[in-house]
Amino acid sequence: MKELFKNIKEVLFVGSSSVFTLRSISLFAFSFSLLTVHLSNAQQLESLLEEALSNNPEIQKYELQYRIASEKVNEVDVLPNTEFGVGYFVSEPETRTGAQRFKLSARQMVPWFGGITAREQYVSSLADAKYEDIVIAKRKLMASVSQSYYKLYANKKKRVVLDENIALLKTYETLALNAVEVGKASAVAILRLQMRQNELEQLKQVLEQQYLAEQTRFNKLLNRDKGIEVDVVDALEIPIDDQEIHSDNLVLHPELLKYDKLYKSVEQSELLNQKESSPMIGFGLDYINVEKRPGMDFNDNGKDILMPMLSVSIPIFNKKYKSKTKQNALQQQEIHSQKQERLNILETLLDDAVKGRMSARISHETQTKNLRQAKDAEAILVRSYETGTIDFNDVLDVQELQLKFEMNQIESVKDFYIQSTIINYLTQ
Template identity: 80%
Template sequence: MKRIIYTLIGLLAFNVSNAQELETLIDEALNNNPEIQKFELQYSIASEKVNEVNTLPNTEFGVGYFVSEPETRTGAQRFKVSAKQMLPWFGTITSRENYVSSLANSKYEDIVIAKRKLMASVLQSYYNMYANKAKQDVLVENIKLLETYETLALTSVEVGKASAVDVLRLQMRQNEMQQLKDVLSQQFLAEQTNFNNLLNRGNNIAVNLVDSLMIPSKDFDVTIENLALHPELLKYDKLYQSIEQSELLNQKESSPMIGFGLDYINVAERPNMDFSDNGKDIVMPMVSVSIPIFNKKYKSQTKQNELQQQEITAQKQERLNSLETLLDKAINERISARISYATQTKNLKQAKDAEDILIKSYETGTIDFNDVLDIQELQLKFQMNQIESVKTYYVQSTFINYLTQQ
C-alpha cells in the first residue's frame, strides 16, 4: 500500500514538502475513514468465525424418572441419567475452518479495494480543489486586467476616442467574472467538505494546496499485465476458492457421524432379600452411528457449488472486460489531456501576442475595446481549458495507477 502511495504522489510535479504533506493526508484518510473501518471490522468478524466452527456438536444430557417403577431381578428401577456426544467424521471440523478462513480471505480483498479507491478519491478531490483555486486565481488576474483596460477606456472617453458604452461593457464583463469567481468559491468549499469527510475530520479544516501543477514531459509506463492482478479480480479468485472449500466441507458432512454415550439407571434394593446383586445399579455404555441415507441434500449442494463456480468465473471475466475498457479510456483521456494542454498553451501565447498588439495600438491613439473584450474572453477560455487539461491528466493518471499499480 505504501508503494502505491509513493507511486501516486510521484506523479506530482511540485516540491518535496507538498508531496510529504499529501502523503500525510492520505495516511490520515486510510487510518480514519469509516468505510475502511467498516471493512476491517467485517474482516475481523469473518476471521473470528473460525473459532465458532471449531466446536463439536452439543453434548446431550437426559434425566428420566420411572413413575411406575419396573421390577427387575435385582430390584426396582427408579430413575435414569444419560449422556451422549456425537462426533463428526474425521476432518470435518478442519474443513469447516478452511471454508470460513477462505471467506475471511475474500473479505480482506474488500479492505484492499476500499483503500485503493479511497486513495484515488482523496487525490481526485485534491486535484479538483487545485483546479478550482487555479481558476479563481486566473479570474482575479483577468479582473485586474479589465480594471487596467477600464482605466484606459476612461482616459479615451475624456479625449473623445471611446464612448461610455465601452466603459460599461468592461465593467459588466468584470461583474460576470466576479460572479464566476464567487460561484467557484462556493464550489471549492463543497469540495473541501468532501475532502475532509474522506479524512473523517472537521468540514471547515483548510487544505493547503500546491501553487501550480505542470504536465510532466513524459508519461509513466503502464503495465497492462498488472490489471489481471487487480484486487477486484483477485477477490473472485478468493470466492472461487471458498466454493472449493465449501464442496470439501459438503463431502465431509455427507459422511456418517459417530456418537458415544453412557446410560445410568438407579436400581433400588429388594426388601427382605439377601443376594449379591441386590440393588445393583445399571451402567450401559453406548455407541451410535448417524448415516445420511437420504443424501439428496448433499448432492444438490454439490450441484449448486458447481454452478456458483461457473457464475464466479463469468463474473470475473465480465469485470476484467470492464476494467480493460476503463483502463483504455483513462489512457486515451490522458493522451487527450496532453494534446489539449499543448494546444491551449499555443493559443494562450497567440492571445497574449494579440493583447500586446492592442496595447501598442492604444499607444498610437487607436484602440477597439470590443476587440479587447474578445481577446480577453479568448484568453480566459484558454487559461481555463489549460487548467482543466492539467486536472484531467492527473485524475486519469491516478485512475490508471488504481487499475495497474501493484
C-alpha cells in the first residue's frame, strides 16, 4: 500500500497539475518576480498604447477636424469682396466739358475697427474646443486598449487554470482506476471524473472563441489585422499599495475643459456680434469718361471725371443682433448646466471605480484564502487514499470549488486593473 501511494505521489509530481510541489514552486517564483512582471507589463502595454495612438482612425479623424477648424482662421481673415462696376451711357448726358461715354467704379467695404480680429478670435476659440475632442478621444482609446488587454490576460489565465484542472482530473482518474481495481471505488466515479473533464474542455473551447473575439477588438483598436496574436503578460498580481488618487484633477478633465472653451467661444461670438452691429465704412472711386466737344477749344474740353467716394453702412434695423445677444446669454447658461451635469457624472464614475477597485481587492483576498483552504482539503483527500477511504464525490466537489476560487481570483485581478484604467482616465 505504501509503495502504491509512493507511485501515486510520483504521478502527481510529474503531472503538469501537481497539487503540492509544482504549485508551491510556481507561487513562490511568481511572488518573487512580481516587480519584474509589473515592469515588463507596463513597458509592453505602453508600446501597444503608442501604436494605438499613432494608428487609430478615430484619433486621425479628430485631428483632421481640428486642422480644418484651425484653417478656418485664414478663411475669415479677409475683407468683404471688392465691388467693381462698368456702366455705358446709352443716352449720353451732355456736360460743359463734353458728353459722358462710360463709367468705371470700384468700392471696398471695411468692417468696423476690430471686426476682423473678432472673427479670427471666434473661429480660433472654436478650434480650441475642437482640440479637446482629440485629448478626450486619446484618453478613451488608452482606456479601451488597456481594458481589452486585461480581458485578454484574464481569458488566457483562465485557460491555463483549466488546463491544470483537466490534468488534475486525469490524475484523479488514474487514482480512481487503481481504486476500482482493488475494489475501493465504483466505476461511476471514473465516469463522473470523465464527464467533469468534458465540461472543462467545453469551457476552455468557449474561452478560446471569446479570446479570438476580444483579440479582434484589440487589434482593431490598433488599426491592424485582426489575426495578429497579442503577446499578453503571463502573470499579474494586485499590488500591495493602491496608487494615490488625485481626485482634485477631476475638475481639469478634458471633458470639463471642453465646456470652458465652448463657454469662451460663446463670449467671442458675442464680441463678434457687437462688432457686426457696428457701422461699416466703404471707400470707392468712380471714373467717368468724357468725350471732347467737337468744334470747341478750351482747357477742360473732354476732361474725364474722377470722383473718390466714402460711404457708411449703418444697421438701423438691428433686431437680429439683439436676438443674437440673448441667444448667446442663454447658450452660456446651457453650457454651464451641461458642465455641472458632466462633472456629477464623472464624480460618480470615479467613486464607482474607486469602490470597485477596493471590492476587487477584497474579493481577491477572500478568494486567495478560500483557495488555500481548498488546496488543504484536496491534500487531505489525496492522503486519505492511503487508508482506502477516498471519496471521489468529495474530490470532485473540492476540485470544483478550487476551480471556482481560481477563476474568481483571476476575475478580481482583471476587475482591479480595469477599474484602475477608469481611475487613470478620470484623474491622470
